[in-house]
Amino acid sequence: xxxxxxxxxxxxxxxxxxxxxxxxxxxxxxxxxxxxxxxxxxxxxxxxxxxxxxxxxxxxxxxxxxxxxxxxxxxxxxxxxxxxxxxxxxxxxxxxxxxxxxxxxxxxxxx
Amino acid sequence: xxxxxxxxxxxxxxxxxxxxxxxxxxxxxxxxxxxxxxxxxxxxxxxxxxxxxxxxxxxxxxxxxxxxxxxxxxxxxxxxxxxxxxxxxxxxxxxxxxxxxxxxxxxxxxxxxx
Numbered sequence: 664x665x666x667x668x669x670x671x672x673x674x675x676x677x678x679x680x681x682x683x684x685x686x687x688x689x690x691x692x693x694x695x696x697x698x699x700x701x702x703x704x705x706x707x708x709x710x711x712x713x714x715x716x717x718x719x720x721x722x723x724x725x726x727x728x729x730x731x732x733x734x735x736x737x738x739x740x741x742x743x744x745x746x747x748x749x750x751x752x753x754x755x756x757x758x759x760x761x762x763x764x765x766x767x768x769x770x771x772x773x774x
Numbered sequence: 775x776x777x778x779x780x781x782x783x784x785x786x787x788x789x790x791x792x793x794x795x796x797x798x799x800x801x802x803x804x805x806x807x808x809x810x811x812x813x814x815x816x817x818x819x820x821x822x823x824x825x826x827x828x829x830x831x832x833x834x835x836x837x838x839x840x841x842x843x844x845x846x847x848x849x850x851x852x853x854x855x856x857x858x859x860x861x862x863x864x865x866x867x868x869x870x871x872x873x874x875x876x877x878x879x880x881x882x883x884x885x886x887x888x
């Protein structure tokens with residue numbers, strides 16, 4: 664119930680394409696869903712986050728789509744660039760504040 | 775821009791030795807966390823800390839682990855007797871307010887237990 668399932672494990676996209684990463688959760692007590700970007704040897708950095716009272720949030724080239732009834736959310740990266748190549752983690756938290764992370768997706772953008 | 779800092783960046787230790795990992799959270803934050811990431815795996819929650827006491831801990835956080843806020847700025851994770859399986863990246867994070875919300879992560883300490 665505390666798990667967040669993320670797919671795919673790895674993703675290769677051509678420069679300029681759309682990268683899509685999906686996550687699913689079970690626990691309806693989760694009320695905050697961030698996406699983190701991690702470069703090798705670095706800590707996770709917050710990319711974008713959403714709360715379940717909205718179905719979509721967009722910041723620049725990054726969009727979160729949220730489907731509360733299906734308990735799924737996804738990250739869309741538009742016009743993907745080589746600099747977007749990193750590992751992306753979805754996560755979920757509830758009132759306790761602790762983050763439950765997905766397994767991660769290694770994204771490679773081919774030039 | 776304020777950031778979470780961690781020291782050391784790398785630590786190599788012998789099995790059975792004690793290690794202390796240090797973190798300086800963002801200065802006005804009140805909620806502190808430790809996570810770990812075994813190489814190639816997901817980030818896992820270890821412990822949360824607020825008002826000088828542990829709020830929540832995972833099953834990973836056994837009696838070998840302890841946390842402390844020895845002064846107004848530092849937040850430490852101590853592993854009393856390290857095991858090989860403690861080898862991982864350890865991340866400190868901090869958050870300003872109560873409930874769910876943005877946590878800011880430090881750059882991590884890579885711990886290698888030999």
